[in-house]
Amino acid sequence: MSLQVVEWAAAWPMVLPYFDGSVPAGFPSPAEDYLETQLDLHDFLIDNKAATFLMRVDGDSMKDAGILDGDLLVVDRAAHPDNGCVVVVAVNGEYTVKRLRRGPDCVWLEPANPLYKAIRVSIGEDLHVFGVVRHAIHTLL
Amino acid sequence: MEEIFGLIDCNNFYVSCERVFRPDLEGVPVIVLSNNDGCAVARSSEARALGIKMGDPEFKIRDLIKRKNVTVFSSNYALYGSLSAKVSATLLSMVPTIENYSIDESFLNLGEFSEREVEPLARELRERVHRWVGFPTCVGIAPTKTLSKVANFIAKKRPQYRGVCDLRSSRVRAELLSTVPVNEVWGIGAASAAKLAKIGVQTAADLAALDPDNARALLTVTGGRTVYELRGISCMPLELMEPTRKGIAVTRSFGAPVTSWQQMHEAIVSYATRAAEKMRRYKVAAENIFVFMHTSTFNNDPFYSNGASARFSDTTNDTGEVVALAVRLGERLWRNGFRYSKCGVMITELMPETIRQPALWGELDREKRERAWKAMDKLNATLGRDTVRILGAGPREAAWKLRAEHRSPRWTTRWDELPRVHAR
Numbered sequence: 146m147s148l149q150v151v152e153w154a155a156a157w158p159m160v161l162p163y164f165d166g167s168v169p170a171g172f173p174s175p176a177e178d179y180l181e182t183q184l185d186l187h188d189f190l191i192d193n194k195a196a197t198f199l200m201r202v203d204g205d206s207m208k209d210a211g212i213l214d215g216d217l218l219v220v221d222r223a224a225h226p227d228n229g230c231v232v233v234v235a236v237n238g239e240y241t242v243k244r245l246r247r248g249p250d251c252v253w254l255e256p257a258n259p260l261y262k263a264i265r266v267s268i269g270e271d272l273h274v275f276g277v278v279r280h281a282i283h284t285l286l
Numbered sequence: 287m288e289e290i291f292g293l294i295d296c297n298n299f300y301v302s303c304e305r306v307f308r309p310d311l312e313g314v315p316v317i318v319l320s321n322n323d324g325c326a327v328a329r330s331s332e333a334r335a336l337g338i339k340m341g342d343p344e345f346k347i348r349d350l351i352k353r354k355n356v357t358v359f360s361s362n363y364a365l366y367g368s369l370s371a372k373v374s375a376t377l378l379s380m381v382p383t384i385e386n387y388s389i390d391e392s393f394l395n396l397g398e399f400s401e402r403e404v405e406p407l408a409r410e411l412r413e414r415v416h417r418w419v420g421f422p423t424c425v426g427i428a429p430t431k432t433l434s435k436v437a438n439f440i441a442k443k444r445p446q447y448r449g450v451c452d453l454r455s456s457r458v459r460a461e462l463l464s465t466v467p468v469n470e471v472w473g474i475g476a477a478s479a480a481k482l483a484k485i486g487v488q489t490a491a492d493l494a495a496l497d498p499d500n501a502r503a504l505l506t507v508t509g510g511r512t513v514y515e516l517r518g519i520s521c522m523p524l525e526l527m528e529p530t531r532k533g534i535a536v537t538r539s540f541g542a543p544v545t546s547w548q549q550m551h552e553a554i555v556s557y558a559t560r561a562a563e564k565m566r567r568y569k570v571a572a573e574n575i576f577v578f579m580h581t582s583t584f585n586n587d588p589f590y591s592n593g594a595s596a597r598f599s600d601t602t603n604d605t606g607e608v609v610a611l612a613v614r615l616g617e618r619l620w621r622n623g624f625r626y627s628k629c630g631v632m633i634t635e636l637m638p639e640t641i642r643q644p645a646l647w648g649e650l651d652r653e654k655r656e657r658a659w660k661a662m663d664k665l666n667a668t669l670g671r672d673t674v675r676i677l678g679a680g681p682r683e684a685a686w687k688l689r690a691e692h693r694s695p696r697w698t699t700r701w702d703e704l705p706r707v708h709a710r
Contacts, residue, residue: 195375196418198698204709218707222418233707238310241708256709273309275420 190280196223198276200233200240207231207242210257212281218242222276235273236264242278289520290454292381292394292408293426293434294415296373297442299390300328302421303369304359307697307705315356319344322539323360323689360690368698372419380411385524393431395524401454408450428453431522432515435472436463436490456518463516464491473512478505490516534568536560537630541689543582544626549686550579550616555678557631558605558612565603565633566663572608573601573635577615582627590624601637604652605659605676613678 191197202216210231212218218233226232228247233240234254243254243264252272254264266272296302300318305311315333317326325343326333336354338347344358351358370389377384383395394411396404408425415423426437433453440462441451453459469479471490481504487493493501494516502510511521536557544550554577565571578593594615602608612631662674695703 193418195372195379199704200707201704202709203706206709212709214709217704222420235309236708239708240307240309240705241710261710273312275309 190219190282192221192279193223196276197221197279202242202281206256206258206261207244208258210244211283212242212257212278213283215284217282217284218278219280219282220276221279224277224279226274226277231278233275233278235275240275245274288397289429289523290396290399290404291428291431291434291520291524292396292404292411293387293431293438294377294392294394294408294411294423295426295438295442296390296415297422297424298328298330299370299421300359300361300366301330301333303362303366304357304694306369306420308694311357315354316359317351317356318359318361319692321361322541323691324539327361358692360693362693362696364696364699365694369419369421373415373423376415376418377411380407380414383524383526385526393434393524396427404454405450405452408452409448412449423449425450426453427451428459429518430515430520432472432512433459433518436466436470436516439466439470459518460491463494464489466490468493471512471516473508474505478509481505533632533634533636534561534564534570534572535630535632536564537578537628537632539628540626540686542686543587544629544686545624547617547620547622549684550620550626550629551613551678552684553629553686554612554616554631555609555676557629558609559676561612561631561633562603562605562608562659563663563666565608565636565639566659569639570636571601571603571639572598572633573637574598574633575608575611575615576632576634577612577619577630578632579616579619579626579629581624587625588623590621590626592619592621594619595634603639603659604655605662606655609676609678 187194198220200218200220202212202214202218205214208214212231220233224230226245228245230245231242232245233242234245235241236243236254241254244257246253246255246263248265250268252266252268254266256263301316304316304318313332314330315336315338316330317333317338318328319325320327323344325341326338326347327340329338329340333356336350336356338350338356347356350356366389370386374384374386374392377392377394381394381396382398385393387393396407399407404427408427412423412425415421424438424441426434426439426441427450428434428437437451437453440453441447441449444451451462453462466489467479468474468482468487468489469476471493474482474493482488482493485500485504487496493513496513498510498513501513505512514521538553538557540553544553558575561572574595574597576593576595578591580591581587581589583589596611596615598607598611608631616629665674666672695705697703697705
């Protein structure tokens, strides 16, 4: 496996590099003309700030989709819940995380763990999708 | 260009906020209580149908709440403020100029759109707020702010409008204004409505037909303006700048009656601390300070109420100085033997921080202190309110502090209170 190293934003939130043109002495930095802003994880994780909510996973029914107990979910309410998306959806008055599969006359809410069963929602039944999961953040340290 | 205003208003805003992370609360009666769990300040339509009125004291409806299984929340301003900001951001994704009028209403400048775009835009806006943030809204469209409020009222009360009422056409206005009671017009309170009733003015249409000079004589200058606005002549532009603050007040009822000076001292210290923090946030400084305390007027406790003010030698927003003077005033007001229900710290004269006169001495010391207070503000902003407090403010869970027994988690502003999604 090869890893590509990118410049990492150490501070959170974004740190703008401070640049003041009127330095009176010393050698000008050769990087001066190439100054760019630091990378900000917000740009990577959040597509639409107004519509994005953070939630915490409780359980292991999505473990084969790489979503583990305790993971942080970045949920986008503006994204369209397409076939195959992982969504946060209300089941029996509680928000749960499932993969959405469209069938010919129904929608399947599928877990990603053989120990759990898929839920069938017929066309016409109420399906309350909270939002689409964009990222699952798993913390190691 | 013709002015066109939109007014978008979130239905039962606090209740809607409470429902965003609680899908189980859809379709059931829900109420939100005021500060200190005093009375109902927001009701779902189901709670309204049970006969719960706006402002009903909690103790009066306790029985009904139990019997009908009403879900009760204390106010969760952290949540409401955060969702309100999300609504504003959503609105700004479609309309470049908005005025946040209150936590749950915004005026929109719709004059930049072509005539035919406006109504579909309003519908799309409603749809977007519903999808992105998660709650229902209504939109009123009109050539003046006052009429946009009327339109919003109609959209909210009459389902046939499906959430959007457009009063741009004078023909539609002629038809609808006569169906709106005059006390529903923006700026017409109960007292004004009573005065108007005496001269036969019952509806918004009657008020629009009133001679503006008569209206001014009866209801002061704002009354005349209201008449013009109801006729479609705009007198109130969008206010895009936050008005400069004239004063700051931190006043709260106690969770339980305060009977000892130590508790009162804690309350005054913590309110004065909050006042200083607010001043620093708005970059203003106090010229004077007013402190008051009183007992309850709702029971038979012996009554006492008093207040006192004092001037700072130099304008200041230094927590230490504000607290010291507030406490000295408090000491003067305090009388033993009473059961106090409320106290407050108010700054009634503010100056911009920048034109503060330099102190005669101790300027260096002052700068150092300023840095310390700013550091404290920063810690409290990032780690949560009251993370760093000054010593006299008392324990975080003191009995005199506000009751908020039914507060929901701060779902969107605290890492340790994020909503949990089941994967079980």
